[in-house]
Amino acid sequence: MRRTRPVRARGGLRGSPQLRLRVGFVLIAMVLSVFGGRLVQLQGLDPGSYAAMAAAEGSRSVVLPATRGDILDRNGEPLADSVDGLMVVADPKLTTDDAAEIATFLARRLDVDYPTTLERLREEGSRYEYIARQVPSTLATDVVTEARELGYDGILTQRDPVREYPAGDVAANVIGALGMPHPEEGDQPLVGLELAFDDWLAGTDGSARYEVGGGNKLPLGENVKVAPVDGRDLVTTIDREMQWYAQRVLAQTTRASGAESAFAVIMDTRTGDLLTLADHPTFDANAPELAKKVNRVSRALGDVYEPGSVEKVLTMAALIDAGKVTPRTRITVPPLLRRQDSPIGDWFDHGEIKLTLAGVLAKSSNIGTVLAADKFDAGELRDYLVDFGLDARTGLGVPGESAGILPSGALWTDQTEDRIAFGQALSVNAVQMAAAVNAIANGGVRVDPNIIKGTAELPDGTEVGTDTATRRRVVSEDAAEQTMKMMERVIDPEVGVAPAAAVPGYRVAGKTGTAQRAVAGGYEGFTVSFAGFAPADDPRFTVYVVVQDPSNGGGGGSVAGPAFSKLMGYALRRYGVPPTGTQPSRLPVEW
């Protein structure tokens, strides 16, 4: 009775309990099903992305950049090193309003172009515009802080490593250059060692993820770190100071002789280290995009040419080694030598002259060389030249090397052999030829030339460097010495053709070369060169200078000779090699 009374009194408001229960259950069921649906949506459909969103909230991921390895010279002086830099970027959405003021400020501080900057700051629909690339980080940070203090929003910095070549164009043709880095892909090696050893130098970026609060790392938050692996340094055998000097001497030689280009190789006779691999014209590695493409490569490796008379040295050494001749072998040189296809002449007019083999070399007589080379058995000369390292890449690791051409098989005819004996009808690169001449300087043992000190690995797994250098005997020690004595007569002011190549106080052995230059299937202009070593009786350096297409009509002795003398003198002084104090050879040149 007590229970029914209130029902009657309030029944009109609350209805029956069953109805209330049902309505209540339906409401609860609706709310629960909404929760259930949401649960399925969150956990069933795409749980990963929500988890990631949750993780991203308040956590920060950064790339820990690996530092690119330096390229050093033999004394540890940097030829290329990496410096932290920043790029300054703008968010036009925030900068449009104050564009003029901000552009004035940036143009003044960062030395950027005002109109371009203004345009970028006002770019519609963009939220990311470059203002300046590769700015030293101190400057970039200062500028951004100042901008913020002045109330300019939307100026940010981002990592942008700078590759610095402190010596500018020194050895640029060998080490190459790094182009403007791509914001995502990173370094963009263009040419040279930078390109060939990109994997070696680059290293692997690391990463770190940690939670932040108010710009500070949370001490007990998630903290994952993968340390970056820095790139390895690449140590070259180049001597920076000498390389610089050689490049300036080549520039002087090129300008004075009106030549197209010039290159020089300085090699340590005993170890095969390339102390200098110089080119002119070359380029400033800090601004590779301004240079012509042809000037960005190493001509000493990429330019193949006919070596001309320098090759006679190899012919003579081979002849003596084979026991066919001696430096005193008497040769009667006719004014013109008629052979099967065309006559062979000398560079100077003469009647019938009587020269010794030493005289043939000293006067650089083609006819005399061909007559002496007739003593070779079939194919013997070719074997010697292959032994000297012609017709094979030197494998320095610098990209763009051409192996040159040494005719073989059916192409090796008697006529070809005649011409090859005095350095035409075959082509070489300068490092090959320098290494061949160096074999004579080194007592008949050829040492592999190298430009990497120690070892370094190319992407294909090949190891290159001084540690991998091999040696092999090409001619006997006696043959090498006899050839050296004959080469000394070339420098002799009375009987030789290249007195300008002498280094006062030293015994110098060398040989000039003047060859017609093969351009696009025909001969055009000349390649003049000079190769030699000093001190002749205890050689320390082999220097090879090649000048392409001099327009003043000079030959190997007058154009390349003085450059050789300067480079050799510099090398001897720099490495403190005293004169040996012995007398130069007095081999007779005539009979």
Place this chain on the structure above:
Amino acid sequence: MSTTSSSAAAQLRHRVPRLAEAAVDRARLTVVPSRRVRAARVPFVMLVTAVLLGGVVGLLLFNTQMQQASFAATALEQQAGNLAAREQTLSMEIERLRDPQTIAARATRLGMVVPTAPTFLDLDTGEVHGTTTPAGPENSLPINPAPPVLPAVLAPAPTVVEVEAPPEGVLPEDRGAGQDGQRGNSGDTGRGDGAGGRDGGRNSQEPQQSQGSQQNQQNQQNQQRNR
């Protein structure tokens, strides 16, 4: 209810014959009076509170300390970054100053040149080895690159206007007319006249003069033809 049940039990007990009453009496269990020794509550509560409070405060302090350390670490990292950048900028500057080109430029400004032949001084004997040659200005090495070649538009080939030396006996008006004539011919003549004048013209003056006037006449004829 409790009274009824207890009286029933008493009745039951009375009905049961009392067997071995003494043993039963001995075996009857009695409740041991509880000996509740109350430990003092206050120190315990104090201890727990102290531990809890200590723990909470300690944790708070520890966390604060860690946060402080984290702030310090962030600030120091930033400072280290700035200093590293500064160091790099400075060493870059040093490298630029050590660049062989910079050194050579300074040396050249002081009038220094690279000697061609090395010479050695033996410190023990005081002897000089090698050929001593003076290093003169002819040994100087141009260290700067040649100025870039201007494009043809900016550097047009110089216009050469060859002016004839006045041949004697010809009036200036005629000369003016001669200049307008063919340049190719007048070039040779002009040079010849110049040479004649420089040589003093003792012997050669006569023939050249006549040659010059001939040329001039020719030019005049050409001019007339052109008109």
